[in-house]
Amino acid sequence: MKIAVLPGDGIGPEVTREAVRVIEALDLGIAMDEALVGGCAYKAKGHPLPAETLDLARASDAILFGAVGDPDCDALERHLRPEQAILGLRKELTLFANLRPAKVFAGLESHSALRPEVAGAIDLLIVRELNGDVYFGEKGFRQNAKGEREGYDIMSYSESEVRRIAHVAFRAAMGRGKRLCSVDKANVLETSQLWRDVIVEVAKDYPQVELEHMYVDNAAMQLVRAPGKFDVVVTGNLFGDILSDQASMCVGSIGLLASASLGERQTAHGTFGLYEPIHGSAPDIAGKGLANPMATILSAAMLLRHSLGLAQAADRIEAAVAAVLADGVLGGDLGGTAGTAEIGDAVLAKL
Numbered sequence: 001m002k003i004a005v006l007p008g009d010g011i012g013p014e015v016t017r018e019a020v021r022v023i024e025a026l027d028l029g030i031a032m033d034e035a036l037v038g039g040c041a042y043k044a045k046g047h048p049l050p051a052e053t054l055d056l057a058r059a060s061d062a063i064l065f066g067a068v069g070d071p072d073c074d075a076l077e078r079h080l081r082p083e084q085a086i087l088g089l090r091k092e093l094t095l096f097a098n099l100r101p102a103k104v105f106a107g108l109e110s111h112s113a114l115r116p117e118v119a120g121a122i123d124l125l126i127v128r129e130l131n132g133d134v135y136f137g138e139k140g141f142r143q144n145a146k147g148e149r150e151g152y153d154i155m156s157y158s159e160s161e162v163r164r165i166a167h168v169a170f171r172a173a174m175g176r177g178k179r180l181c182s183v184d185k186a187n188v189l190e191t192s193q194l195w196r197d198v199i200v201e202v203a204k205d206y207p208q209v210e211l212e213h214m215y216v217d218n219a220a221m222q223l224v225r226a227p228g229k230f231d232v233v234v235t236g237n238l239f240g241d242i243l244s245d246q247a248s249m250c251v252g253s254i255g256l257l258a259s260a261s262l263g264e265r266q267t268a269h270g271t272f273g274l275y276e277p278i279h280g281s282a283p284d285i286a287g288k289g290l291a292n293p294m295a296t297i298l299s300a301a302m303l304l305r306h307s308l309g310l311a312q313a314a315d316r317i318e319a320a321v322a323a324v325l326a327d328g329v330l331g332g333d334l335g336g337t338a339g340t341a342e343i344g345d346a347v348l349a350k351l
């Protein structure tokens with residue numbers, strides 16, 4: 001088992017270091033190799049995603065990714081900017097399924113944008129399709145019959161694109177509360193009708209999962225009204241973009257939210273994927289030892305679960321994180337004073 005560790009820029013290396021320490025402490029016999037990505041890769045190698053970094057990623061079972069972004073690179077041409085590295089990895093490795101868990105840890109309810117009693121019930125996972133939808137259809141400008149300029153973006157999904165994300169979502173549901181809510185707009189959109197048909201077909205492979213369909217407008221409302229009712233939510237690229245940000249604000253703490261982007265390739269024990277915190281490189285606090293590493297540590301737990309089949313180790317990490325937070329060891333993003341290494345040490349102590 002091998003992990004490619006890509007720390008990146010800003011606070012990326014600081015938070016990744018703590019996640020690596022946590023994986024090492026579990027003594028799982030995993031090899032970890034590091035490579036440059038983002039602004040630091042541009043500075044050293046002339047490209048934000050050097051060939052050797054991509055090669056290492058391809059030769060690994062999973063990628064642990066920190067963050068990319070570097071104010072020094074703001075003036076570069078678009079294809080050389082640090083952010084292109086993550087887009088390049090998603091594209092080159094066909095990472096089509098974005099998983100974002102949203103959970104409010106005990107004691108942190110007041111950080112949510114919602115009422116504490118509503119927030120406290122949140123423990124859901126959003127599975128967003130990443131490679132299709134309106135982002136990748138034909139798009140452009142044309143002149144309409146009135147002679148006005150008109151913009152258009154074609155929304156499309158193929159059966160195979162929906163089928164593969166459906167399997168990811170049903171498998172995720174099997175590993176959680178066995179409830180799946182598929183979000184679409186089937187009353188208006190043909191893509192959504194196809195989406196619904198394929199979801200219903202794939203559901204036959206997962207008879208233990210309770211399936212529900214919801215229109216996206218209702219889902220946006222329910223996510224604020226009664227978020228505790230959701231377990232796994234699966235949706236397309238556009239709806240998922242919006243709902244996953246909405247869900248993260250319902251939780252409220254940027255330093256605690258992890259994500260996975262899963263690919264097509266099956267590893268010996270799971271699915272190949274890239275794991276990263278949802279926050280960015282945070283240049284304002286980089287190099288100060290202030291960044292909260294929890295989101296990256298939780299991303300490492302997702303990596304062990306989804307790519308390496310080590311669900312028990314993942315559970316142990318998540319339980320340790322919850323215990324540290326319950327003890328009130330909080331980073332600056334949560335109004336606390338604990339530094340990066342201090343939080344990492346506290347997680348290691350709980351393990």
Ligand code: ATP
Pocket residue numbers: 011015067068069254255278279280281282283284285290291292293295331332333
């Ligand atoms: P990007 O464009 O890379 O997403 P950004 O500036 O939009 O960068 P972040 O880098 O996520 O967003 O930072 C947003 C704010 O949250 C910053 O003030 C940053 O210091 C803070 N922040 C982000 N991540 C953490 C963290 N892990 N711990 C503490 N504070 C954080």
Ligand code: MG
Pocket residue numbers: 280
């Ligand atoms: Mg940002």
